[in-house]
Amino acid sequence: MRMTIRVAVIGAAGRMGSEVCRAVEAAGDLELAGRYDVGDDLGDLAGAQVAVDFTVPDATLGNVLHAVERGVHAVVGTTGWSDERLAAVGDALGGSPATGVLIAPNFALGAVLTMKFAAEAARFYESAEVVELHHPDKVDAPSGTAVRTAQLMAEARRAAGLPEAPDATTSSLPGARGADVEGVPVHAVRLRGLVAHEEVLLGSVGETLTIRHDSFDRVSFMPGVLIGVRNVVGHPGLTVGLEHFLDL
Ligand SMILES: NC(=O)C1=CN([C@@H]2O[C@H](COP(=O)(O)OP(=O)(O)OC[C@H]3O[C@@H](n4cnc5c(N)ncnc54)[C@H](OP(=O)(O)O)[C@@H]3O)[C@@H](O)[C@H]2O)C=CC1
Numbered sequence: 222m223r224m225t226i227r228v229a230v231i232g233a234a235g236r237m238g239s240e241v242c243r244a245v246e247a248a249g250d251l252e253l254a255g256r257y258d259v260g261d262d263l264g265d266l267a268g269a270q271v272a273v274d275f276t277v278p279d280a281t282l283g284n285v286l287h288a289v290e291r292g293v294h295a296v297v298g299t300t301g302w303s304d305e306r307l308a309a310v311g312d313a314l315g316g317s318p319a320t321g322v323l324i325a326p327n328f329a330l331g332a333v334l335t336m337k338f339a340a341e342a343a344r345f346y347e348s349a350e351v352v353e354l355h356h357p358d359k360v361d362a363p364s365g366t367a368v369r370t371a372q373l374m375a376e377a378r379r380a381a382g383l384p385e386a387p388d389a390t391t392s393s394l395p396g397a398r399g400a401d402v403e404g405v406p407v408h409a410v411r412l413r414g415l416v417a418h419e420e421v422l423l424g425s426v427g428e429t430l431t432i433r434h435d436s437f438d439r440v441s442f443m444p445g446v447l448i449g450v451r452n453v454v455g456h457p458g459l460t461v462g463l464e465h466f467l468d469l
C-alpha cells in the first residue's frame with residue numbers, strides 16, 4: 222500500500238494553486254498539509270514532504286530554495302526559469318542530495334506530447350513557427366511552454382544541419398514577426414475566453430503540418446501535477462520537464 226504524501230501548495234489562492242488544492246484533497250493517497258499565498262511565512266511548510274509552487278516568476282526561485290533547504294521536495298509549474306535560476310536550484314540540491322525538484326513548463330499531458338511531437342517533426346521542415354494563445358490575465362509572454370517548444374525545435378534543426386528558415390521580410394512593424402527563440406519565431410495572443418493553447422506550424426514546399434494543443438480548463442493540468450507529486454519523492458536532484466516521469 223502507498224504511504225500518504227503530505228503536500229503544501231504555494232500560490233494556493235491563485236488560478237492554478239486553488240485547482241491543485243482541490244486535486245490534492247480529492248486524491249486518496251495525498252493530504253493537503255498547508256496552503257500558502259503572497260505574504261505568508263512558509264516556515265516548515267506544515268511538515269509537508271512535497272511543496273507545489275504555482276506563483277510568479279519573481280517568487281518561485283526563493284520558494285524552491287526554501288523548500289530544498291528543509292529537505293522538502295518541490296513540484297514547480299511557475300514559468301520564467303533561466304539557466305542561472307536552474308543552476309541556483311542545482312547548487313542548493315548539492316547540499317540536500319536526497320531532495321527532488323521537478324520544474325515543468327506545462328503539466329497538461331497533451332502539451333507535453335506536443336513538445337515531443339514538435340521536436341520530432343522539426344528536422345523535416347524548412348519553416349517552423351510557434352503560436353501560443355492564452356487568457357489575458359497571464360503576466361508573461363511568450364509562455365514558458367512556447368519557449369521550451371521552440372528551443373526543442375531549434376535544437377533538432379541544428380542537429381539536422383538545417384539552415385535558417387526562409388523569410389524575405391526586410392521591413393516590419395516591431396513585433397510583427399514575433400519573438401526570436403533560437404531562430405524559431407514565437408507569437409503570443411492574449412484573448413478573453415481562452416485558457417492555454419499552442420500551435421506548432423511547420424512547412425515545406427507544397428505541405429504544412431500543424432500540431433495543436435488546447436487546455437480548455439485548468440483541470441487539464443492536474444493529472445500531470447499529481448504524477449509529479451507522486452514521482453518527485455523518488456527522484457532526487459533536478460528534473461526539468463514532466464516527460465522524464467512519463468517514459469517519453
Ligand atoms: N506548468 C503548468 O502546467 C502551468 C503553469 N502555469 C504558470 O503558473 C504560474 C501561476 O499561474 P496562475 O495560477 O494562472 O497565476 P495566478 O496569478 O492566478 O496565481 C499566482 C498566485 O501566487 C500568489 N503569489 C504571488 N507571489 C507569491 C509569493 N511570493 N508567495 C506565495 N504566493 C505568491 C499570487 O498572489 P497575488 O495574486 O496576490 O499576487 C496568486 O495567488 C504562472 O507562472 C503560469 O505561467 C500556469 C498554468 C499551467
Ligand SMILES: O=C(O)C1=N[C@H](C(=O)O)C[C@H](O)C1
Nearest residue numbers: 300326327359364365366417
Ligand atoms: O499562465 C498560464 O495560464 C500558463 N502558463 C504556462 C506557460 O507559460 O507555459 C503553461 C500553460 O501554457 C498555462
